[in-house]
Amino acid sequence: MESFTDDRQRRGELPRLVVTRALPDELSRRIARGWDVWTNPFDRTLTADELIAAAERQRAEVLLVMAMDRIDAQVIERLPDAVRIIATLSVGHDHIDLDAARARGIAVVHTPDILSDAVSEIALMLMLCAARRAREGERMLYERTWQGWSPTQLLGRDVTGARLGVLGMGRIGRTIARRARTAFDMELHYHNRSRLAPGLEEGAIYHPDAEGLLAASDFLVLAAPSNPQTRGFLNRERLALLPRGAIVVNIARGDLVDDEALVAALQSGHVAAAGLDVFNGEPDIHPGYLDLPNVFLQPHQGSSTVGTRVRMGHMLLDAIEACSAGQSVPNRLV
Numbered sequence: 001m002e003s004f005t006d007d008r009q010r011r012g013e014l015p016r017l018v019v020t021r022a023l024p025d026e027l028s029r030r031i032a033r034g035w036d037v038w039t040n041p042f043d044r045t046l047t048a049d050e051l052i053a054a055a056e057r058q059r060a061e062v063l064l065v066m067a068m069d070r071i072d073a074q075v076i077e078r079l080p081d082a083v084r085i086i087a088t089l090s091v092g093h094d095h096i097d098l099d100a101a102r103a104r105g106i107a108v109v110h111t112p113d114i115l116s117d118a119v120s121e122i123a124l125m126l127m128l129c130a131a132r133r134a135r136e137g138e139r140m141l142y143e144r145t146w147q148g149w150s151p152t153q154l155l156g157r158d159v160t161g162a163r164l165g166v167l168g169m170g171r172i173g174r175t176i177a178r179r180a181r182t183a184f185d186m187e188l189h190y191h192n193r194s195r196l197a198p199g200l201e202e203g204a205i206y207h208p209d210a211e212g213l214l215a216a217s218d219f220l221v222l223a224a225p226s227n228p229q230t231r232g233f234l235n236r237e238r239l240a241l242l243p244r245g246a247i248v249v250n251i252a253r254g255d256l257v258d259d260e261a262l263v264a265a266l267q268s269g270h271v272a273a274a275g276l277d278v279f280n281g282e283p284d285i286h287p288g289y290l291d292l293p294n295v296f297l298q299p300h301q302g303s304s305t306v307g308t309r310v311r312m313g314h315m316l317l318d319a320i321e322a323c324s325a326g327q328s329v330p331n332r333l334v
């Protein structure tokens with residue numbers, strides 16, 4: 001893209017930015033040094049109208065947005081012409097209509113790689129907590145119902161040596177697989193649209209069809225992006241292919257799962273437990289999950305460490321600066 005910073009620099013003006021949620025201090029300080037910024041003062045996601053009005057008021061050239069901001073074709077069409085870059089503080093970009101952005105000549109950048117470690121930590125946490133019935137154990141203590149150790153108390157599932165199926169062996173999926181193998185000696189299986197080069201497979205067995213993966217998964221981790229091919233992936237028919245007593249973990253996007261079907265499988269015990277960090281219609285949650293003891297829930301925490309969020313922010317700001325100066329960056333999507 002053409003540089004839009006030269007004109008500004010000539011006029012002695014700072015480039016103009018809208019940030020849709022307050023950022024960690026280190027990032028806000030960097031932004032305050034180099035940008036004329038408006039940051040959403042509310043502790044909630046902006047509506048489409050609010051976002052567009054903010055972009056207009058601010059005459060923003062850049063929008064720094066979050067995965068919760070819905071930047072669909074209608075929003076992109078209504079953005080003022082000044083907007084040149086949309087930067088999302090996320091690796092996922094299913095909330096942005098890339099074709100609509102391309103059509104308006106708006107660049108889109110995101111934060112791949114840098115959050116794979118943090119997200120894989122959450123995936124392993126969900127696997128462990130679901131398998132070892134952490135929620136029920138914690139509740140017993142908080143509710144003061146614990147009667148003391150017993151040989152039959154809250155028996156869970158072995159993680160060590162179990163079969164882990166990864167749907168989506170991208171950067172995050174591979175990091176989860178590597179950790180699961182080295183920490184818990186798990187037998188790895190995966191399904192992707194196409195087979196990875198052997199050096200990237202982490203020793204996992206490739207299943208050319210998802211059905212084969214499901215049948216081989218004591219633990220199933222959903223790590224694929226949300227797109228028309230993956231939306232609604234884990235439906236009733238596919239859940240039935242999991243071995244009885246399997247554990248389901250979702251760190252990707254809520255819409256990969258048919259909630260009614262998963263709740264029914266958890267109720268019947270066909271799926272022994274689930275660990276979920278992402279939900280359809282966040283921040284709403286299917287009420288069925290809240291009534292079940294065998295689910296361990298987190299509020300979309302995958303990349304939420306101080307270090308990871310700060311690194312994600314710097315990565316975005318570097319990319320914005322490079323794109324504004326007309327340079328190319330590897331984390332540009334459009």
Ligand SMILES: O=CC(=O)O
Nearest residue numbers: 067089090091092
């Ligand atoms: O969900 C978070 C992300 O996509 O980074």
